[in-house]
Amino acid sequence: MELRPGNLKLRALIAAAPEAIKETIGPMEPIEYENASDEIRAVFDDIKATRGVDDVNNFWKYLANEPRMLAHVWQSLKAIMGEGALDPLTKELIYVAVSITNNCEYCMASHGAAARAKGATEAMMNELYAVVGLANMTNRLVNAYGVPVDEAFKR
Amino acid sequence: MELRPGNLKLRALIAAAPEAIKETIGPMEPIEYENASDEIRAVFDDIKATRGVDDVNNFWKYLANEPRMLAHVWQSLKAIMGEGALDPLTKELIYVAVSITNNCEYCMASHGAAARAKGATEAMMNELYAVVGLANMTNRLVNAYGVPVDEAFKR
Amino acid sequence: MELRPGNLKLRALIAAAPEAIKETIGPMEPIEYENASDEIRAVFDDIKATRGVDDVNNFWKYLANEPRMLAHVWQSLKAIMGEGALDPLTKELIYVAVSITNNCEYCMASHGAAARAKGATEAMMNELYAVVGLANMTNRLVNAYGVPVDEAFKR
Amino acid sequence: MELRPGNLKLRALIAAAPEAIKETIGPMEPIEYENASDEIRAVFDDIKATRGVDDVNNFWKYLANEPRMLAHVWQSLKAIMGEGALDPLTKELIYVAVSITNNCEYCMASHGAAARAKGATEAMMNELYAVVGLANMTNRLVNAYGVPVDEAFKR
Amino acid sequence: MELRPGNLKLRALIAAAPEAIKETIGPMEPIEYENASDEIRAVFDDIKATRGVDDVNNFWKYLANEPRMLAHVWQSLKAIMGEGALDPLTKELIYVAVSITNNCEYCMASHGAAARAKGATEAMMNELYAVVGLANMTNRLVNAYGVPVDEAFKR
Amino acid sequence: MELRPGNLKLRALIAAAPEAIKETIGPMEPIEYENASDEIRAVFDDIKATRGVDDVNNFWKYLANEPRMLAHVWQSLKAIMGEGALDPLTKELIYVAVSITNNCEYCMASHGAAARAKGATEAMMNELYAVVGLANMTNRLVNAYGVPVDEAFKR
Structure with a gap:
C-alpha cells in the first residue's frame, strides 16, 4: 500500500x-x-x-x-x-550559462570541468561569463522598458 | 537642482x-x-x-x-x-539560453534572429532548447538533493 | 467535509x-x-x-x-x-526593481504608477532601470567567478 | 555532414x-x-x-x-x-507551484487544467496560490537575513 | 526624526x-x-x-x-x-517545491523537516524532487518554443 | 590562431x-x-x-x-x-534588493556594506528586506491569478 x-x-x-x-x-x-x-x-x-x-x-x-x-x-x-547539430563543447558552455544564471554551484563546477576537458580555454570561459552577464542585464532592461518585439523578428 | x-x-x-x-x-x-x-x-x-x-x-x-x-x-x-575566443554564433546561442531561462520574449526573438543570421539551423536551435531544458531540470535536482561538489571538480 | x-x-x-x-x-x-x-x-x-x-x-x-x-x-x-525608516517613494522604487528582476508586468505597471504618483521623474526611473540591469549582470559575474566575500564585508 | x-x-x-x-x-x-x-x-x-x-x-x-x-x-x-508515492493531484499542484514561481503562463494554464480535472477545487487552488506567494516571500527574507540552518534541521 | x-x-x-x-x-x-x-x-x-x-x-x-x-x-x-482545503503535508511539499526552484537552502531544510514530521516518506520526497525538476525543464521548453495556450485551457 | x-x-x-x-x-x-x-x-x-x-x-x-x-x-x-537623479544610498538599496531576489550572497554583503557606509541604518535595512519579501510574494500572486493590468496604469 x-x-x-x-x-x-x-x-x-x-x-x-x-x-x-x-x-x-x-x-x-x-x-x-x-x-x-x-x-x-x-x-x-x-x-x-x-x-x-x-x-x-x-x-x-x-x-x-x-x-x-x-x-x-x-x-x-x-x-x-554528445555529437549532434551542435558540438559537445558548445553544449557544455550553454549548460554552464544556464547554471550561472540559476546560481547552481555544483552545476557550474561539473559542467565547467566538462567544458575544459572538451577544450575550453580560460579565454573562452571568460567570454562565456561576459555574455551571461550581459544577457542577464539586457533581459532586465527589456523588461523595464517593456520593449515591443520588432516586426523584423516576427515571422 | x-x-x-x-x-x-x-x-x-x-x-x-x-x-x-x-x-x-x-x-x-x-x-x-x-x-x-x-x-x-x-x-x-x-x-x-x-x-x-x-x-x-x-x-x-x-x-x-x-x-x-x-x-x-x-x-x-x-x-x-564579435569575433573572439568564442565565435559570434556560439555567443548568440549562449545569449538565447540565458533569455529562455529568464523568460525574456524580446531577447529570445532578437538574439534568436541574430543566431539564425549567423548560421544557426533549426537542428541547432532545437538542440539548444533541449540543453537549456535539461540544465534547468538538473540545476533543481542538484538543489533538492544538496549534492556536494566532487573532489575532482575542485582545484 | x-x-x-x-x-x-x-x-x-x-x-x-x-x-x-x-x-x-x-x-x-x-x-x-x-x-x-x-x-x-x-x-x-x-x-x-x-x-x-x-x-x-x-x-x-x-x-x-x-x-x-x-x-x-x-x-x-x-x-x-507608508512613512517609515525609508520614505514611500524609495519603497516603491525597490518594489519596481524586484518586479523587473522577476518580469512581473502587472507589478511594474502598478508600482511604477505609484512611484510616479509619489514624485518619481523620468530621470529617476531611467536610473532605477540602469541599476537593476547592472545588478543583474554583476550578480551573475559573481556567480561565474565564484567570488569569495571580502573580509572587510564580514562582521 | x-x-x-x-x-x-x-x-x-x-x-x-x-x-x-x-x-x-x-x-x-x-x-x-x-x-x-x-x-x-x-x-x-x-x-x-x-x-x-x-x-x-x-x-x-x-x-x-x-x-x-x-x-x-x-x-x-x-x-x-501518474499514481505513485504522491497522488497525481498533488503532483499537478506542485507543477503549478513551480510554474507560478517561474511565471510560465502556458504551464500554469495546462497544469492548472490538469489539477482541476483531477479534483482541485477553487478553494484548493486559492490555498496553493497563497502558499506559493508566502514561500517566495520567506525565501527572500531568509536570503536577506542570511539565516543559518538550525541544528535540528541537520542530520 | x-x-x-x-x-x-x-x-x-x-x-x-x-x-x-x-x-x-x-x-x-x-x-x-x-x-x-x-x-x-x-x-x-x-x-x-x-x-x-x-x-x-x-x-x-x-x-x-x-x-x-x-x-x-x-x-x-x-x-x-494548517488544516484547510489542502492538507498540511501537501502545503509543506509545495513550500519545498518553491524553495528548490529558488535555491533557498534554509527553506528546503526547514520545510523538508516539516514535511517529514507530517508524514512525508523518502519515496514522496524523491517524487517531489522529480516533479520540480521536470516542471523547471518544461517551463523553459515552453518559453523556447513560444507555445501558445491551447483553446481548451482557456475559459 | x-x-x-x-x-x-x-x-x-x-x-x-x-x-x-x-x-x-x-x-x-x-x-x-x-x-x-x-x-x-x-x-x-x-x-x-x-x-x-x-x-x-x-x-x-x-x-x-x-x-x-x-x-x-x-x-x-x-x-x-554616484550622484544623479537618485541619490547614491537609494541606488545601493536597489542593488541590495535585486541581489536578495537573485540570492547573490557576495552582492548582498558588498552592496549592503556600501549602503551602510552611505548612511543606511538597521531600521532602513529591515524595511528594505520587508519590501523585497512582499514584492516577491505579490509578484507570484499576480502570476497565479493572471491579473490584467488596470486601465489606469496604461498610457
Missing part, C-alpha cells in the same frame, strides 16, 4: 513507529555502486562506459534515490549532449 | 504642477533618430555601421532614454559579441 | 458531477465590491480610505478569492509601504 | 543559399499528426491512449521538432506523474 | 559618529527570547504554543529585527499552513 | 598537451595589483581613487581575468552609481 497525502492512518502509524523505523525516513544519502540495485548499476555502468570513467559523479549517486529519474535523466543527457 | 527621494518640497511642486508639465513625467517612449540628441545619434550611427543595418532595433531606441547606459551597453556588446 | 488530495471518493463524486456543478470549479474571476462578502468589503473599504481612491485595483479584486490572504497582504503593505 | 559553430564554410554556403532554402531555417512551427514522422506519431499515440484524449496539446506539437526530447520528456512525465 | 535617503545632514552626523554608535548600525543578529520586547515575545509565545515546541527556529529570531513583518508573516503562515 | 568550438584539431592538441600546459587552462584566480597588466592597473587605480580605498574588492580582482568587462563594468557603475 502506497503512502499518500491525506492517508492519515498510515501517517499516524509512522508517527508512532519505533526510532529504528523512523530513521529510514529522512534526507537522502548518495548510493554507492556496491549498495545499488541491479537497475541502478545498469545506469552507472552505462555512464562509466560512455564517459570512460571509473566512477560516476555525486550527482548520479544522489539521483539514484529515484531510479526512474536516474534512468530518464541519463538517457536524455546521453542522447543530447 | 536634482530630484531625490526625500526631497519633499520638489515633489509637492510636481504634484501641484499643471497637466502639461505632469505629462512629461511618465512611461518611456522609444527615441527615433530624428528626435535624438547628438550623443545618442553617435551611438545609433555606430550600431548601424557596425551591423550594416538601416535602423537600430527597438531595444536601442528605448534604452536611449538613458544615454549613459545606451553608450555603455553598446560598447560592451560591441567588444564582447 | 473538506476536499483533500488523496480523498479519492470525493474526487470521484466531482468527476461524475453534472456540468452545472463542475462549472463552479474553475479559474478565478475578480470579485467586485457589489458581490463581495462583508469580510472582503471591510478590506476594500480600508484600501480605498487609506489611498483616497474610488475603487481598488485589479490585484485586490482577484486576491479577494482568498479572503485570508487579502487581509494579510493588505495589512502587511499598509504597515510597511 | 553536420553543421557546427565554427564550421565557417557551411555557414557561408547557407548565407549564400537561395531564399527557398533559407526559409527552411527559422522559428519552429507545431507539428500536426498528419505531418509527423512515424517516430513522432508513436509518441503522440501513446500520449493520446494514456490520457484518453483525441489530440495532444500544443506543447507536444512544438516539442516534436526535437523528437529525442519529445520521447524523453513524455517517458519521464508518464513515469512520474 | 526619521532617517530618509536624501536626508543628508543626518547621514553626515552618522558618518561622524563615534565607533560606539556606528557599531549599532550593521548586519542583523538573531533576537533571543530573553532579549526580546513584549511585542516580539507575544509572537514567539504563539509560535511555540501553536507548534508545541520549546523554542522558535532561527528564521523567526532574525525576522524579529522587523517586528511588523514578524507578526504579519506569522499570522499569514498560521492562517494558511 | 584563436580557439573556437568546432576547431577540433586544436582541441586534440590541448588534450594531448603535457600537464604543465594543461594546468594553465582552468578555473580563474583573482589578479592582484602586482601581477596585473597596465590596462588592468589603470582600472584598479581609478577605482581606488574614486572610492578613496587602498585596494579593490575581490569582485574586481576576479573580473580582471576579462579586462574588457573589467573596464566596461567599472565605467558603467562609475557613471550610474
